[in-house]
Amino acid sequence: MTATKPARAATDVVYDLEGTLLEACSCGVLCPCWVGADPDGGSCESVNAYRFEHGTIRGVDVSGLSFINVCLIPGNVLAPGTWRVVSFVDDRADDAQFQAIIDAYHGRLGGPLADLAGLVDEVIAIERAPITHETRDGNGTLRIGDVLSADMEPFRSPDGATITTLRDSLFSTVPGSPAYVARAHHHKVDLPQYGMVWDFEGRNAIQSDYHITYTTAG
Template identity: 40%
Template sequence: MGYQLTGRMAEVCSCKSLCPCAVGEDPDSGYCGFSWVFHFDRGEINEVDVSGLNLAFLGNHRGNVYDGKVRLAVIIDERADDAQQGALVEAFTGKAGGPLADLAALVSEVVGVIRTPIEFDVDKGTGSFTVQGVFEGDVRGFTAPDGTPTTLSHAVMGSLVGTPAYPGKVARHEVTDAEYGLQFKGRQATQTEFHYVAA
């Protein structure tokens, strides 16, 4: 199974400043609660077109993210048909190899797979997202004095979540998950641009 996926990912986590995981450091207080939303501007997985769809994670971990102890729920866009859902789950659980297998290697437990409507409108670090019944938020990217978006490049996590990264802050973040105990207070935000390829 091969894939080519191009798009944007918006992250919110419980750390108080720029995401420590981005540069390979431990999270604040040794714990990270996080939400990620991926939007596929263009994408194909084993000849299944996933362009325009979204996928989300809600999770947490203790210690360094590279210790591979991430626990998360996978949330699939309700608009995905069975073939698209199967392709996304295969790719993002690492079964298709490539950079997504490296990302999946950080995960020790998938607590559930959920289908729900997902909306995504984040660009250059600023915008909003809604994962219906699970979490939603508004984020604001940092900027230079002239309004140019602040970027972070050549970071350790860049190969896994995309580069450049647009760091920012949380204007609003609400977690409504009651089933998996993954609630957290969102503080920092980062948006990336990804291009995943595997033969």
């Protein structure tokens, strides 16, 4: 009689997302939030923008789409249940893609994205919008029509060959991936209906090439 090997536990990929992050906020450079300190000025007005170069969420392909949270953070970034956000989903997303992105980034599917969503007190609104999210020669450009714009570039080494990188920080919007310290030449949001209106120059920005994945045992 031949002994049988114990079966391996199957795993289900809940989400597997790879792409670029563009982030800008009201803090000076470098943003203290990433090391767990209070934001400059006591509060933070920020934009966290994700482009999915390749990605699936519960089997739904979201490759090529973008997602943005516009955030009001009233104090320390790590205080649970304090952020107020308006979410924008790429208007090219079909209904299944739209729902998959919202479920993942609003914490309904667990994993590291649920940890981030646990910082949010209120999702003020969810909108579809045409999103421009581009990186070229290391520089980032972000647009949503007339309501949001930002242009940023990373800091580099003295010879210009290497991008300045932040690793193993206490807080991250791309858990597990390094971030590139950057400056936003300008960062503007015009959403008066949600109490979100600001216009900054020369403030903090973060960029990243990220890979976020979450699996569960089946």
